Amino acid sequence: MAVNVHFEDVKVGDEIPAWSRTTDFMSWNRYAAVNDEFVYIHMDDEAGRKALNERGAFGMGNLRYTYMLDALRDWIGDEAEIRECGVQYRAINQKNDTLTVTGKITDKKVEAGENRVYLEMNVVNQNGDPTCPGHAVVVLPSKG
Amino acid sequence: MTSEQQIETLVTPEMEARKGVWENLRVSPPIAESDIRKWAIASYWPDTPPRLFWDHEYAKGTRWSGIIAPNDFNPFAWPIDRPRTAGGAPQGMGSTPGTRGMNGGQVETFGVPMRAGDVITSRTRLKEWNERTTRLGLTLFSETEMEWRNQNGELVKTRISTGIRY
Numbered sequence: 350m351a352v353n354v355h356f357e358d359v360k361v362g363d364e365i366p367a368w369s370r371t372t373d374f375m376s377w378n379r380y381a382a383v384n385d386e387f388v389y390i391h392m393d394d395e396a397g398r399k400a401l402n403e404r405g406a407f408g409m410g411n412l413r414y415t416y417m418l419d420a421l422r423d424w425i426g427d428e429a430e431i432r433e434c435g436v437q438y439r440a441i442n443q444k445n446d447t448l449t450v451t452g453k454i455t456d457k458k459v460e461a462g463e464n465r466v467y468l469e470m471n472v473v474n475q476n477g478d479p480t481c482p483g484h485a486v487v488v489l490p491s492k493g
Numbered sequence: 494m495t496s497e498q499q500i501e502t503l504v505t506p507e508m509e510a511r512k513g514v515w516e517n518l519r520v521s522p523p524i525a526e527s528d529i530r531k532w533a534i535a536s537y538w539p540d541t542p543p544r545l546f547w548d549h550e551y552a553k554g555t556r557w558s559g560i561i562a563p564n565d566f567n568p569f570a571w572p573i574d575r576p577r578t579a580g581g582a583p584q585g586m587g588s589t590p591g592t593r594g595m596n597g598g599q600v601e602t603f604g605v606p607m608r609a610g611d612v613i614t615s616r617t618r619l620k621e622w623n624e625r626t627t628r629l630g631l632t633l634f635s636e637t638e639m640e641w642r643n644q645n646g647e648l649v650k651t652r653i654s655t656g657i658r659y
Binding site: 351432 | 557564567570601
């Protein structure tokens with residue numbers, strides 16, 4: 350069993366471990382393959398430019414959402430649950446961007462019989478630009 | 494050819510008729526363990542994904558008593574029947590005003606996890622929209638609600654997604 354973090358051990362203001370990926374056609378294509386998400390703006394520079402992104406093809410928002418969930422899962426371990434996660438896509442994931450998922454605890458409470466921890470989330474690029482602000486609620490095991 | 498200045502609204506009569514109506518009932522093929530493993534590998538690439546998503550023996554020892562799928566796993570990928578559009582592009586991904594589209598984001602609430610053998614039923618409804626002028630020109634933000642349940646009627650997740658058309 351992998352219990353990475355207990356409810357009693359976290360407090361408001363704590364940050365989750367940073368989680369990063371450098372993205373390009375290798376990561377986009379793999380994700381497209383499993384999600385059946387073959388859209389030219391993610392595959393072809395000319396199509397990306399036609400969609401008003403001067404630098405060409407760009408990454409799918411869904412993959413950044415996946416990264417957010419992966420970062421949460423890596424932090425909470427296998428005995429915990431992700432109850433809710435939400436994102437807004439505010440900036441484009443350009444080719445070769447290094448994306449880092451960040452998360453900060455904003456609240457924790459026992460609710461509906463669950464040890465719920467609330468987080469403010471984001472995916473930040475190598476320039477420090479936040480690309481998709483979001484939030485999450487995770488349910489952590491108790492030491493008791 | 495229609496210019497951007499001539500478009501007064503991106504809201505269509507079809508959208509008005511569909512508002513609030515559950516539709517698009519879909520039933521997934523049974524989830525295969527191999528699908529879960531591939532999904533986990535792709536989404537964690539280039540790192541090795543958690544064993545919970547691919548290692549039977551390990552997963553049996555967890556609270557889940559077996560392999561589960563990552564929260565964002567999509568059992569509806571790769572359908573046999575799908576809408577065909579010119580060039581393979583989905584609707585909303587054109588290059589002219591009003592036909593360009595973007596994914597605005599989503600909020601998902603998760604219930605029971607998906608497992609190999611599960612058959613997921615999905616339904617969606619157009620919840621609401623608002624339209625305003627942005628740096629992209631006239632822009633339509635529409636919210637769609639989706640609900641997934643497994644073969645036992647248990648709620649797997651709900652998703653409120655925002656589509657952007659400009």
